[in-house]
């Protein structure tokens with residue numbers, strides 16, 4: 744994905760960008776990163792909040808607020824009651840939801856104003872579904888435990904500005920019908936997971952997949968094929 748250069752410069756864990764850039768990179772807006780000044784910290788907070796406010800329409804900000812607070816209350820509700828309450832909740836928030844969905848207790852869905860999903864959408868416990876950049880999901884899609892689906896990415900091309908201040912870029916994700924995303928898999932922004940794909944546990948899908956393929960590994964590669972059905976299934980992603 745081309746992120747390696749940046750990771751190589753400043754990606755060490757538990758370290759600020761300043762500590763890992765030996766003088767050849769000028770950090771312009773990061774004085775709070777060093778944690779030395781309270782006023783600098785609050786100005787960074789202000790910059791981030793202003794940027795956040797500018798990035799979203801009032802409706803999107805309202806959805807973000809509602810999914811944070813009411814979503815947190817509904818997230819642990821067990822049993823059938825939990826499924827029904829979460830279905831009604833996300834039916835209101837999604838751009839489109841084509842039928843009943845099974846959002847398991849503990850699943851996390853954010854920026855849901857950007858999600859269009861077909862019928863029979865299953866999201867298992869601990870999965871993280873992020874619709875900020877636009878996410879289209881077909882019918883009968885299963886998302887395994889702790890899988891992560893991302894649809895936007897940080898800008899990181901300017902080495903003089905910390906990534907946290909460079910803003911986001913939408914990279915929509917499309918997932919076809921009858922897709923199964925295994926536990927702990929990651930779908931990175933901009934990918935099309937074709938109809939019928941099986942994504943193996945812990946795979947990192949960085950490229951579009953072929954219809955009815957089985958992909959696995961990091962990065963995900965095709966390891967097999969599923970038999971194809973006799974008739975295609977129509978949906979938002981793959982109209983019949």
Ligand SMILES: CC(C)(COP(=O)(O)OP(=O)(O)OC[C@H]1O[C@@H](n2cnc3c(N)ncnc32)[C@H](O)[C@@H]1OP(=O)(O)O)[C@@H](O)C(=O)NCCC(=O)NCCS
Pocket residue numbers: 867885886887888924925926927941942943944945946957958959960966967
């Ligand atoms: C991808 C998957 C469906 C493949 O199942 P399968 O067709 O029965 O494949 P096999 O077990 O025969 O394995 C075929 C090869 O792929 C490899 N492989 C299988 N799953 C893999 C994975 N997730 N990552 C990397 N390699 C994998 C196997 O090691 C084997 O390699 P080999 O031929 O060199 O020995 C399955 O392994 C998987 O990951 N399932 C997801 C389970 C899950 O997440 N459940 C959550 C419930 S929603």
